[in-house]
Amino acid sequence: MAVSTIILFLQNYPLYIRSVPTENELKFHYMVHTSLDVVDEKISAMGKALVDQRELYLGLLYPTEDYKVYGYVTNSKVKFVMVVDSSNTALRDNEIRSMFRKLHNSYTDVMCNPFYNPGDRIQSRAFDGMVTSMMIQVC
Amino acid sequence: IMELCGATRLGYFGRSQFYIALKLVAVAQSGFPLRVESINTVKDLPLPRFVASKNEQESRHATSYSSDSENQGSYSGVIPPPPGRGQVKKGSTSHDPVQPRASVDQQEPVSPVVSPQQSPPTSPHTWRKHNRHPSGGNSERPLAGPGPFWSPFGEAQSGSSAGDAVWSGHSPPPPQENWVSFADTPPTSTLLTMHPASVQDQTTVRTVASATTANEIRRQSSSYDDPWKITDEQRQYYVNQFKTIQPDLNGFIPGSAAKEFFTKSKLPILELSHIWELSDFDKDGALTLDEFCAAFHLVVARKNGYDLPEKLPESLMPKLIDLEDSADVGDQPGEVGYSGSPAEAPPSKSPSMPSLNQTWPELNQSSEQWETFSERSSSSQTLTQFDSNIAPADPDTAIVHPVPIRMTPSKIHMQEMELKRTGSDHTNPTSPLLVKTSDLSEENKINSSVKFASGNTVADGYSSSDSFTSDPEQIGNNVTRQRSHSGTSPENTAPPPPPPRPQPSHSRSSSLDMNRTFSVTTGQQQAGVVAQPPAVPPRPQPSQAPGPVVHRPVDADGLITHTSTSPQQIPEQPNFADFSQFEVFAASNVNEEQDDEAEKHPEVLPVEKASDPASSLRVAKTDSKIEEKTAASAPANVSKGTTPLAPPPKPVRRRLKSEDELRPEVDEHTQKTGVLAAVLASQPSIPRSVGKDKKAIQASIRRNKETNTVLARLNSELQQQLKSEPVSVELRLGGDPAVLMLV
Numbered sequence: 001m002a003v004s005t006i007i008l009f010l011q012n013y014p015l016y017i018r019s020v021p022t023e024n025e026l027k028f029h030y031m032v033h034t035s036l037d038v039v040d041e042k043i044s045a046m047g048k049a050l051v052d053q054r055e056l057y058l059g060l061l062y063p064t065e066d067y068k069v070y071g072y073v074t075n076s077k078v079k080f081v082m083v084v085d086s087s088n089t090a091l092r093d094n095e096i097r098s099m100f101r102k103l104h105n106s107y108t109d110v111m112c113n114p115f116y117n118p119g120d121r122i123q124s125r126a127f128d129g130m131v132t133s134m135m136i137q138v139c
Numbered sequence: 140i141m142e143l144c145g146a147t148r149l150g151y152f153g154r155s156q157f158y159i160a161l162k163l164v165a166v167a168q169s170g171f172p173l174r175v176e177s178i179n180t181v182k183d184l185p186l187p188r189f190v191a192s193k194n195e196q197e198s199r200h201a202t203s204y205s206s207d208s209e210n211q212g213s214y215s216g217v218i219p220p221p222p223g224r225g226q227v228k229k230g231s232t233s234h235d236p237v238q239p240r241a242s243v244d245q246q247e248p249v250s251p252v253v254s255p256q257q258s259p260p261t262s263p264h265t266w267r268k269h270n271r272h273p274s275g276g277n278s279e280r281p282l283a284g285p286g287p288f289w290s291p292f293g294e295a296q297s298g299s300s301a302g303d304a305v306w307s308g309h310s311p312p313p314p315q316e317n318w319v320s321f322a323d324t325p326p327t328s329t330l331l332t333m334h335p336a337s338v339q340d341q342t343t344v345r346t347v348a349s350a351t352t353a354n355e356i357r358r359q360s361s362s363y364d365d366p367w368k369i370t371d372e373q374r375q376y377y378v379n380q381f382k383t384i385q386p387d388l389n390g391f392i393p394g395s396a397a398k399e400f401f402t403k404s405k406l407p408i409l410e411l412s413h414i415w416e417l418s419d420f421d422k423d424g425a426l427t428l429d430e431f432c433a434a435f436h437l438v439v440a441r442k443n444g445y446d447l448p449e450k451l452p453e454s455l456m457p458k459l460i461d462l463e464d465s466a467d468v469g470d471q472p473g474e475v476g477y478s479g480s481p482a483e484a485p486p487s488k489s490p491s492m493p494s495l496n497q498t499w500p501e502l503n504q505s506s507e508q509w510e511t512f513s514e515r516s517s518s519s520q521t522l523t524q525f526d527s528n529i530a531p532a533d534p535d536t537a538i539v540h541p542v543p544i545r546m547t548p549s550k551i552h553m554q555e556m557e558l559k560r561t562g563s564d565h566t567n568p569t570s571p572l573l574v575k576t577s578d579l580s581e582e583n584k585i586n587s588s589v590k591f592a593s594g595n596t597v598a599d600g601y602s603s604s605d606s607f608t609s610d611p612e613q614i615g616n617n618v619t620r621q622r623s624h625s626g627t628s629p630e631n632t633a634p635p636p637p638p639p640r641p642q643p644s645h646s647r648s649s650s651l652d653m654n655r656t657f658s659v660t661t662g663q664q665q666a667g668v669v670a671q672p673p674a675v676p677p678r679p680q681p682s683q684a685p686g687p688v689v690h691r692p693v694d695a696d697g698l699i700t701h702t703s704t705s706p707q708q709i710p711e712q713p714n715f716a717d718f719s720q721f722e723v724f725a726a727s728n729v730n731e732e733q734d735d736e737a738e739k740h741p742e743v744l745p746v747e748k749a750s751d752p753a754s755s756l757r758v759a760k761t762d763s764k765i766e767e768k769t770a771a772s773a774p775a776n777v778s779k780g781t782t783p784l785a786p787p788p789k790p791v792r793r794r795l796k797s798e799d800e801l802r803p804e805v806d807e808h809t810q811k812t813g814v815l816a817a818v819l820a821s822q823p824s825i826p827r828s829v830g831k832d833k834k835a836i837q838a839s840i841r842r843n844k845e846t847n848t849v850l851a852r853l854n855s856e857l858q859q860q861l862k863s864e865p866v867s868v869e870l871r872l873g874g875d876p877a878v879l880m881l882v
Contacts (some may be wrong), residue, residue, distance in 0.1 A: 114394030
C-alpha cells in the first residue's frame with residue numbers, strides 16, 4: 001500500500017479527499033492538515049522572485065516513521081498533499097512527481113468544466129477514476 | 140384499474156403493474172372506457188397508435204429527443220407509460236421517483252419507458268414484452284388526460300428529482316412546440332425546458348400527419364439500434380439551437396454560454412457537469428458543434444431517464460477530432476478557452492474554420508476539417524510526438540564519441556542519433572548532454588513537474604547543443620518525452636534515449652566536446668561534458684562559443700566531422716542565444732561561463748549536483764555520456780592538447796561538469812582546447828603539455844571541481860529561472876502547459 005491519502009486543498013479548505021486504507025483515516029487527515037503548514041512555509045520560503053521561481057513540486061514535506069507526506073502546489077495556490085506509506089520504498093521521487101503531474105492535469109480538466117465552481121468539492125467522475133487508478137497502481 | 144393492471148391479483152404494484160395502472164388512469168381521465176384493451180386501444184388520441192410497439196419504441200428512441208410522440212409510442216410499448224411519461228421524457232423522469240431514477244439501473248425501469256432507443260438492449264425488450272400486454276401503443280395517451288394527472292405527479296416527483304423541476308413547471312402541457320418536434324420549429328430559448336413540455340405537446344400537437352412521419356423516421360433510426368445515435372432531425376435541431384447561441388457554426392460556444400443553456404434543462408448541476416466532461420472532447424472549455432450536439436443529446440437522454448454513460452458513446456464522439464488530439468487539447472484553458480487561452484488553440488482552430496465553412500454543408504466533411512484543427516490544437520500531443528521523433532536523435536548525437544555523427548547540423552539528426560545512442564547505451568554518453576538539456580528544458584518545460592524528469596534531457600541537449608533554437612524544441616520534446624518517461628526512472632535508466640539531449644547539446648558539444656573528448660582518454664563523459672560546455676557558453680557569448688568550437692574542430696584529429704559541424708554549431712549558437720530567453724539566465728550564464736570556463740572542464744565535474752537529485756541523475760548520465768565521448772575523442776584529442784578543462788560555461792555545462800568531476804580521471808585527457816580559451820587562461824596550470832599530465836591533471840581536476848561547484852550553483856539558479864519560465868514557454872507552445880501553469 002503505497003499511497004494512502006490524497007487531498008486537494010484550496011486555501012486550506014479541502015476540495016477532494018481520497019484515502020485508500022479505510023482505517024486510520026482520521027490520522028491521515030490530521031497529518032495532511034498539519035503538513036499544510038509545511039506547505040505554506042515552503043511557499044513563502046521561496047525567496048527571490050515570486051511564484052515564478054517556485055517549483056510546483058514541493059517534495060517530501062514531512063517524513064515520519066511510517067509514512068511520508070509529499071506536497072505539490074499549483075500556481076493558483078491549490079495544494080495537493082499526498083501521504084505515502086513508507087513501506088513502499090519503490091516509490092521514487094519521480095514517480096511521485098508524475099503522480100502529482102497527473103493530478104494537476106486532471107484538476108485542470110475539472111476546472112475547465114464550466115459547471116464546476118471553483119471552491120466546490122470535486123465530484124467529477126473522471127477525476128475520481130483517475131485518482132483511483134493512480135492509487136491502485138501505486139499499491 | 141388496479142384489477143386491470145393485475146395489482147390486485149398480485150397483491151402489490153410491480154413496475155409493470157404500476158405502469159399499466161398509470162396508463163389506465165390516463166385512459167380513464169381521457170374519458171375512455173377502462174378496459175384492459177383500452178390501454179392498447181386508446182390510441183386514437185393525440186398520438187397515433189402504433190401497433191408495433193417494438194418498432195415504435197426503437198424509433199422513438201432514435202428520435203426520442205426529437206419527437207415526443209415517438210417516445211410516447213415507445214412508452215406504451217415498453218411499459219404502460221404513465222400517461223404523461225411516455226409522452227414526455229419528463230414522464231420518464233417523473234417516474235424516476237417511482238423507480239429510483241438516479242440509480243444506475245434506471246435504464247431498466249425508466250429507459251424502457253422513456254424510450255427504448257437509449258435503454259440497454261435488454262430492458263427495452265423486456266419492457267416491450269410486458270407492454271404489449273397492456274397496450275399496444277398506449278403511448279398516445281392523450282396528453283390532455285394524463286396531463287393534469289401528471290402535473291401533480293410530476294410535481295411530486297420533481298421534488299425528488301431536480302430534473303423533474305421542469306416537468307412540474309410545465310405540467311400543464313404548455314402548448315409549446317416540442318423542442319425537437321419535427322412538426323414545429325423547436326423553441327429557441329427554452330429548448331430544454333420545453334423539451335418535456337414539447338413532449339407532451341407532441342402528443343397533442345403531433346397530429347397523425349407529423350406522427351406518422353416521425354414514426355417513420357423513428358423506425359428508420361431504430362434500425363441503427365444505437366441508443367445514442369443522433370438522428371438527422373435531432374441533429375438539425377441541435378444545429379439550430381447551436382446557431383441561436385453561436386451564429387457561426389464553425390465557432391465555439393464558450394463554457395459560460397453553454398452552462399447557461401444547459402442549465403435551462405433543469406438537470407442537476409452534477410449531471411450537467413458530467414455531461415460536460417463527456418462531451419467536451421478536447422477539453423478546451425468550449426463546445427464545438429459536434430460537442431454541442433453530443434452534449435445536447437446527452438441532456439435529452441438524461442431527461443428521458445437514460446443514465447449518463449461513463450464514457451462518451453461512439454456515435455456521439457466528435458468524429459472530426461482525432462482521439463489523440465482531443466486528449467491533448469484537454470489541457471487548454473477552460474472557460475477562458477476562447478478568449479485567450481492557449482495561444483495555439485484559437486489559432487489552430489480558426490484556420491480550420493474556413494475550411495469547415497467550405498465543407499459546412501456536409502457535416503462529415505466539416506468534421507474532417509475539424510480533425511486537422513484538432514490536431515493542430517492539441518499541442519501536447521504534438522509535443523509528445525514531436526519529441527519522440529526527435530528525441531531519439533539526440534542521444535546519438537550526444538554520444539559524439541562514436542563518431543561525430545552529431546556533427547550534423549540538423550537537430551533532428553542529432554536527436555535521432557542521440558536517441559539511438561541512448562537506446563543502446565543506457566548510460567548514454569549523452570547523458571551529460573541530457574543532463575544539460577534537462578536543465579534547459581526544465582526551465583522551458585511547460586510542466587514544471589516534469590522538469591526534473593525531462594530536465595535532464597533538456598539540459599543535456601541544452602548544454603551540448605549550440606543551437607538554442609533546437610533547445611526549445613528539444614525541451615518541448617524533452618518535456619513531452621519526459622512525460623512519457625515520467626514513470627521511468629530518471630534519465631539514467633530511461634531506456635528511451637534521453638529525449639532532451641537533442642541537438643542543442645549535440646551541436647555544441649559535438650563540435651566542442653569532440654575535441655575535448657578526444658583529448659580525454661579516461662573520461663568519456665568528460666569528453667562529452669567538455670563538448671557540452673563549449674556549447675553552453677556560446678549562448679551568452681556567441682563569440683566564445685564559436686571560437687572554441689572552431690578550435691575544437693581544428694584540434695580534434697578525428698573530429699573532422701566536428702569541424703564540419705562546428706561551423707554549423709556556430710550558427711546555432713546564435714540560436715542558443717535566442718533560445719535563452721531569459722536574459723538573466725544568459726547573463727548569469729555568461730558570468731558563469733567566464734568563471735566556470737576554467738573550471739568547467741568536463742573532466743572534473745564537481746559533484747555538486749547532490750543537492751538536486753535530478754541533477755545528480757543527470758550528472759550520472761552526463762558522466763556516462765562524457766565518458767563515452769571522452770573515450771572516443773580521447774585519443775584524438777590528446778594530441779590536440781585542448782585545454783584540459785575548458786569548463787563549458789553554460790549551466791548545462793555545469794551539469795556535465797558535475798559529472799565530469801565525478802570522473803576525475805577524465806581530467807587527464809581533457810583536451811578542451813579552445814572553447815574556453817578564457818577559462819583556460821584562468822587555469823594556467825592546466826597542463827596543455829603532455830608532459831605534465833599528472834600534475835596538470837590534478838590541477839585541472841581541482842579547478843574543475845571548483846568550477847563544478849560554481850557551475851552547480853549557477854545551474855540550480857538557472858533551473859529555477861527556467862522553471863519560472865515555463866509560463867512563457869507554455870504560452871509559446873500554446874498548449875496544455877499554459878493552462879496547467881495558469882491553473
